[in-house]
Amino acid sequence: MTVDKPWLAQYPENVPKTINPDQYESLIELYEECFNRFRMHPMTICMGVTHTYGDVDNASLAVAAWLQAQGLPKGSVVALMMPNVPQYLPTMIGILRAGYVCTPINPLYTGRELRHQLNDSGAQVIFVVDNFAQALEQVIEETNIKRIVLSKMGDMMGLKGILVNTVIRQVKRLVPKYNLNDPKYNVTKFPEVLKKGKNLPIQAPKTTLQQKAILQYTGGTTGLSKGAILTQRNVVAAAMQSEAWYRPVTSGINEVYINMVMALPLYHIFAFMLSLLGMRSGYTFILVPNPRDMPGFIKTLSKQPFHIFPAVNTLFKGLLDQPNFKDLDFSSLRITQAGGMAATEQTAARWLEVTGCPMVEGWGMTEGVAGGTANVITDRKFNGTIGIPVPSVDIIVIDENGERVGMHQ
Missing domain, CATH: 3.40.50.12780 (ANL, N-terminal domain)
Incomplete structure (x- = not known):
């Protein structure tokens, strides 16, 4: 046409x-090109704490190595439920570098919405900030989640993070009570993932542009939210x-x-x-x-x-x-x-x-x-x-019968 x-x-x-x-041969190649080009340059600033492209590169490699050590089948889906904190991008990029598919989740989801996305996507692992752990706890038994990585807002903010976590938990009381301490939930703390991952080997997966990268759920304004498969x-x-x-x-x-x-x-x-x-x-x-x-x-x-x-x-x-x-x-x-x-x-x-x-x-x-x-x-x-x-996007206008209509210039 x-x-x-x-x-x-x-x-x-x-x-x-x-x-x-x-x-590019893959999305991973694009990410690695960015890390190499801008290694010493600040990539994120959050609450006054700066991380360079090199910092994010290293953290994402640690996440990737730890994930690979969990023995997930190739192409497994990993869920990510966080607000805009320094660990978000390293985690997402780490999931992709490990050879898995990332499904980002709105942290403000209710238990019902969260259960739908976890089950529909088939996610087996979830990275979640503890502010939203209560919603996960409500539905965890009804999902395929086999492993939880629990993070605090300030986990990648060094000494400032201790203050941030204390204020969020004790002063603002933004962390509803939850109980995921039962060993059956297989919970790992995010700092532990970084610490262990740094010392683990990583196998660079063979990835191509045709492979799935992101399972991105739509707004759900016309019914249940649907997962759009986005390739690299x-x-x-x-x-x-x-x-x-x-x-x-x-x-x-x-x-x-x-x-x-x-x-x-x-x-x-x-x-x-x-x-x-x-x-x-x-x-x-x-x-x-x-x-x-x-x-x-x-x-x-x-x-x-x-x-x-x-x-x-x-x-x-x-x-x-x-x-x-x-x-x-x-x-x-x-x-x-x-x-x-x-x-x-x-x-x-x-x-x-x-x-x-x-x-x-x-x-x-x-x-x-x-x-x-x-x-x-x-x-x-x-x-x-x-x-x-925008470049390389083609658009046609059709009427209610599916027939193309002319352009008005």
Whole structure:
């Protein structure tokens, strides 16, 4: 089927018409390229604690080695249920480097929702932060989970982590009581995984772009959440599409290390895709574990310059409604990316007035690794549309009978 592509005429000069994910043999190769290129560069900042690309590389290798030592069959599914904490990306990358498939889980899921995803995905191991262990305990007997890795929020924050864990548990009381101490649950603490994994051998699995990488569950807005199978090629392509689309702006700030605000939850396809885009270009992610804590979020933003700010409309609006948000320094902000839900003209206008940076909207879906359409990144005006197809995306419009309809230009 041939597709007319009138939108290509609107591409900025330095955005390619197509991308070629086949330049990589696997997603693992892309990750390892990033770790080698940016080894000493900060990859994540969370609550004032920085981890370099080298730190994340080492931690993910330890996770991978420990997982392989558990004797899981090839292609097994491992669940990941965490907010945006430093151990999230090393764990996810470690699962893939071990040769397994990762299924990210919304940590705010109820027991019923959690049980559905664990059973539907066939996950045998779960990495979970203890804030959400109670939900797991409610359903564990009704799942195939054979091993639990239990983590605390501050597990990769050194001495600061001890303080973080104490405040979360004793002061804010954010860890509901749970009891997973029974040996039958086969629980390992996350620091133990890192400690043991560092001394274990790792077998680099033979991986190809055709293999499954992520079992990503949809929003479930029209019924039960469904698992979209994303291959390594799907994921690599999405990273390359986004990087190409941002290039007209990011190429002008590459001398400065780019900081991306990561308040969107990493278990969501939008943030997952942005993490790959950022890694390919050596970005530093400013991790926000709880964006609902608006005063805490604004305090985090005040501590370092930020260049790229992706979020959903409700989050942008929530920040704008905080009186002291306007006092932040927005001089470094170059890209405000709206997605995940429709952005409103009113929020976009307020955002531009306060920050001086226009909001650019896009559209994507879980099955397409969040890549679909986007407005041209250099646009200075919000237009309320979802934009045009990004490189290597073809779109046709059909009517209710499945017949193609003409283009209105």
